[in-house]
Amino acid sequence: MLSKSQARAFFLGGTILTFAVFIGLSWHTLSIEVPKKTNEQNLTQQVINGKHLWEANNCMGCHTILGEGAYYAPELTKAYERRGEAYIKAALMSKEPWSPRGRKMVAYAFSEQDANDLTAFLKWIGETDLNGFPAKPKYKSTVNPSK
Amino acid sequence: MKFKSQKVAYWFFALSMLLLTLQLVYGFIMGFAHMGYDGLHDFIPFNTARAVHTNLLVVWLLSGFMGAAYYIIPEESEHELVNVKLAYIQLITLAIVGVIAIIGYHFNYWEGRKFLEIPRPLDWLVVANVLTFLGIILATLYKGKKRTTTALVMTMGLVFAALLYLPGMIWFDNQTMDSFFRWWVVHLWVEGVWELIMGGILAYLLIKITGVDREVIEKWLYVIVGLTFISGILGTGHHYYYIGAPKYWLLIGGIFSALEPLAFLAMALFALAMYRKGEKNHPNKLALNWTLGTAIVSFVGAGLLGLAHTMPQVNLYTHGTLVTAMHGHLAFWGAYGMIVLAIITYSMPNMTGRKLYNTVNGSLAFWLSNIGMIGMTVAFGVAGVAQVYMERIMGVEFGDVQKEIQIHFAILIICATMFSVGIGLFIYEFLRYGQPNDEALIKE
Numbered sequence: 001m002l003s004k005s006q007a008r009a010f011f012l013g014g015t016i017l018t019f020a021v022f023i024g025l026s027w028h029t030l031s032i033e034v035p036k037k038t039n040e041q042n043l044t045q046q047v048i049n050g051k052h053l054w055e056a057n058n059c060m061g062c063h064t065i066l067g068e069g070a071y072y073a074p075e076l077t078k079a080y081e082r083r084g085e086a087y088i089k090a091a092l093m094s095k096e097p098w099s100p101r102g103r104k105m106v107a108y109a110f111s112e113q114d115a116n117d118l119t120a121f122l123k124w125i126g127e128t129d130l131n132g133f134p135a136k137p138k139y140k141s142t143v144n145p146s147k
Numbered sequence: 148m149k150f151k152s153q154k155v156a157y158w159f160f161a162l163s164m165l166l167l168t169l170q171l172v173y174g175f176i177m178g179f180a181h182m183g184y185d186g187l188h189d190f191i192p193f194n195t196a197r198a199v200h201t202n203l204l205v206v207w208l209l210s211g212f213m214g215a216a217y218y219i220i221p222e223e224s225e226h227e228l229v230n231v232k233l234a235y236i237q238l239i240t241l242a243i244v245g246v247i248a249i250i251g252y253h254f255n256y257w258e259g260r261k262f263l264e265i266p267r268p269l270d271w272l273v274v275a276n277v278l279t280f281l282g283i284i285l286a287t288l289y290k291g292k293k294r295t296t297t298a299l300v301m302t303m304g305l306v307f308a309a310l311l312y313l314p315g316m317i318w319f320d321n322q323t324m325d326s327f328f329r330w331w332v333v334h335l336w337v338e339g340v341w342e343l344i345m346g347g348i349l350a351y352l353l354i355k356i357t358g359v360d361r362e363v364i365e366k367w368l369y370v371i372v373g374l375t376f377i378s379g380i381l382g383t384g385h386h387y388y389y390i391g392a393p394k395y396w397l398l399i400g401g402i403f404s405a406l407e408p409l410a411f412l413a414m415a416l417f418a419l420a421m422y423r424k425g426e427k428n429h430p431n432k433l434a435l436n437w438t439l440g441t442a443i444v445s446f447v448g449a450g451l452l453g454l455a456h457t458m459p460q461v462n463l464y465t466h467g468t469l470v471t472a473m474h475g476h477l478a479f480w481g482a483y484g485m486i487v488l489a490i491i492t493y494s495m496p497n498m499t500g501r502k503l504y505n506t507v508n509g510s511l512a513f514w515l516s517n518i519g520m521i522g523m524t525v526a527f528g529v530a531g532v533a534q535v536y537m538e539r540i541m542g543v544e545f546g547d548v549q550k551e552i553q554i555h556f557a558i559l560i561i562c563a564t565m566f567s568v569g570i571g572l573f574i575y576e577f578l579r580y581g582q583p584n585d586e587a588l589i590k591e
Contacts, residue, residue, distance in 0.1 A: 135464060137540055
């Protein structure tokens with residue numbers, strides 16, 4: 001039967017081994033793969049400004065990006081591709097709560113420059129290689145036949 | 148209670164209950180907003196309610212863990228806490244930092260990163276606070292007569308939890324890297340080191356309540372925390388599937404996430420086996436309910452419902468939907484909410500000397516909160532699965548889908564009301580115990 005010292009060896013050995021593998025893979029991911037998959041060469045100052053605004057206003061408190069955040073408002077990773085620059089800027093600069101389908105967004109009334117920065121951030125993130133996320137719907141919608 | 152200084156725990160538990168109450172209020176605000184009743188939008192927009200709801204959760208659980216440590220460590224190490232005054236200061240500063248953060252969230256003072264919304268200047272206060280806490284615990288252990296496995300596992304969990312907070316404080320220009328390290332905090336907390344804290348508290352409770360030999364319980368504790376780390380560390384990969392990290396995480400995350408329920412299954416089987424093996428004459432049956440309850444509900448909520456959407460081919464569709472909220476609610480409740488309520492239920496009669504064992508209110512609190520939370524989980528699950536099929540598979544617009552699933556939030560609110568009544572009764576019982584007093588000290 002298993003003794004206490006064997007159980008401890010299992011715990012310590014297993015932890016150290018998996019942690020070492022995890023660190024190794026993380027290093028490989030961050031130093032080699034992520035810069036390629038996220039097109040780090042396109043990470044301009046404007047995009048970084050956009051990320052600051054994204055965080056300062058807790059956009060993730062309603063939306064998701066890269067599928068992470070809250071589930072109250074649409075996923076935004078592909079917002080640039082889906083809606084285009086003009087629509088995004090209109091939503092960001094609106095002085096009234098933006099509410100295309102009834103659900104209200106905070107009326108941030110961003111300046112033109114801030115709206116440009118955030119749009120640049122969304123454009124950059126939309127070009128990230130996400131291993132196929134978000135999946136394309138399997139059917140053509142019958143609810144919005146125009147799309 | 149064997150040591151005077153254990154009384155500090157009471158105040159951490161009281162803070163915990165206060166924050167839990169507030170957390171429920173903000174939960175209701177979000178539930179109603181999802182149903183279309185967003186009358187508070189101008190004062191408490193959804194992102195504020197969300198940040199407050201999740202941060203209160205983290206802080207009430209941490210306050211509960213700290214209280215648990217202040218209660219358990221003196222008894223396990225057979226030594227008074229080294230500095231009680233400092234522990235009270237630590238309690239007050241924890242409350243102050245929490246209150247500043249939460250007020251700040253109402254005035255756009257935050258850092259919009261899920262679960263880590265506390266702005267960086269305040270992060271440093273959190274670090275100072277946690278270091279004070281760890282200093283007291285470690286010094287007590289160092290000076291104590293005994294260093295039990297239970298105490299060591301729990302303390303190891305607390306130390307690693309503090310260390311893992313640090314990667315979340317670094318700024319990254321690249322959102323993918325930001326997210327990568329955010330999970331070092333969030334995932335490695337809840338599916339890693341917090342389970343050490345939980346395992347330590349669980350082992351302590353089982354030793355006390357079932358009377359089974361410490362050596363047996365602690366041996367299995369090692370096996371369980373071993374399984375937790377072996378599956379949980381590489382299981383972090385399930386957060387790296389679709390955020391701009393390489394494809395090998397789909398394989399690694401998929402395999403190790405599939406192993407994650409084993410740790411929880413082991414914990415549930417372990418708790419039940421110890422209960423069957425042990426004496427059944429401990430008078431505090433409610434504490435036993437919560438102890439066995441946490442082991443079982445965490446297996447269902449964290450283990451099984453987690454597994455329900457960590458397969459990469461499933462997660463491709465469920466990632467970033469209400470399915471996550473389904474898993475999140477029962478997992479946090481089962482694994483961490485219930486263990487805090489278990490140690491409170493166990494320790495209150497010992498600290499106050501009032502033996503309010505097995506009251507009707509106490510039983511109702513247990514059953515209503517659990518049934519309410521399971522109902523909420525089902526409501527989230529139905530809403531989430533409907534959302535996945537309509538939005539992700541059929542291609543229906545997000546906003547249209549949200550209108551279709553509004554009705555499930557009505558059910559959610561009904562179940563949440565039941566849950567809140569349960570919590571209300573728990574807090575009523577907590578207050579009925581009154582404050583701890585030295586007459587409750589047991590001389591050996």
